[in-house]
Amino acid sequence: MSERQIPSDPELTEIETALGALAPSKSRIDRDRLMFVAGKASSRSASQWAWPSIAAALMAVATGEGVALVSRPEPRVVERLVIVREPETAELAPVTILSQEPEPVPRPGLTRRWFDPDAVLKPTRDFDPRFTASAPPESSGSLLRTEIAKLLHPGDSS
Amino acid sequence: MEPERLGPLLDRHADALTLYARQWCESAEDVVQESFLKLASQRHSPDDPAAWLFTVVRRAAINAGVAARRRRRHESARVARSPAWFGEPLQRDAIDPEAAAGELQGLPIEQREVIVARLWGGLTFEQVAAVSGCSISTAHRHYQSGLTALRERLGVTCPSVRSRPTPS
Known part of the structure; x- marks a missing residue:
């Protein structure tokens, strides 16, 4: 049933008109103050969910990361046998290394001499009684005297 | 809702809404003011703002009336007399x-x-x-x-x- 389908009762038109002539008493609402507060409310409603939404999203991300970090399984060590086939190569022939000593180059002004250690060490052996195993060891004092006597009398054989 | 649209609604319906709210409670102005503030804080304005306002005022006035009756049980006397519902009639032969x-x-x-x-x-x-x-x-x-x-x-x-x- 719509507005047009409702028949208007002519008997009620009079009372309807008479009552409609009465105006509701003026509301004591402070219009200016209400408009000011409504302006504040409308501006607050536009931005009041922006920062909470961002904070909630970040908190959800952080929580998810934390849960994922806690519930993450331990790293698993997987042992796997890997067969590496070497590439087939041709059989190498044995290598013979030939070495050749270079000819010594004589330096000018120098003659080659063979070093004979016996000839070098012989006077020392003769002189130092320690090289003779049969001779008894002498004291340092007697050895000194013998050396001095040899120096003073080189021809004597003591 | 934008304040530019709220002003005409306030001018057009404030008095009738106050009278409507008085059917249930005595703090009609507070109820109407709260309803307008609620309308201002709506992100999307309703299709029929007048009907939306009457609905919200009706619900708030019924709640306010219940709360007032509960409060009045503990009070001995009424503090203030409720204001008149209608203003001075424009026609002399109008209904009182x-x-x-x-x-x-x-x-x-x-x-x-x-x-x-x-x-x-x-x-x-x-x-x-x-x-x-x-x-x-x-x-x-x-x-x-x-x-x-x-x-x-x-x-x-x-x-x-x-x-x-x-x-x-």
């Missing part, structure tokens, strides 16, 4: 506003709210039915029966004209 308010208060709330919303709120019967939560035919039936009762009590053929001193 106090008598009309008195007879209106004697009607059942179902009839009263439909008459106020229709006559002074300017709502259609579709809007009244949506606000009151009933069918259109029910709203129309309440309206007719309420007006019939008022006509009998007020005597429209011989309206109780408010006695005024005639200027000499």
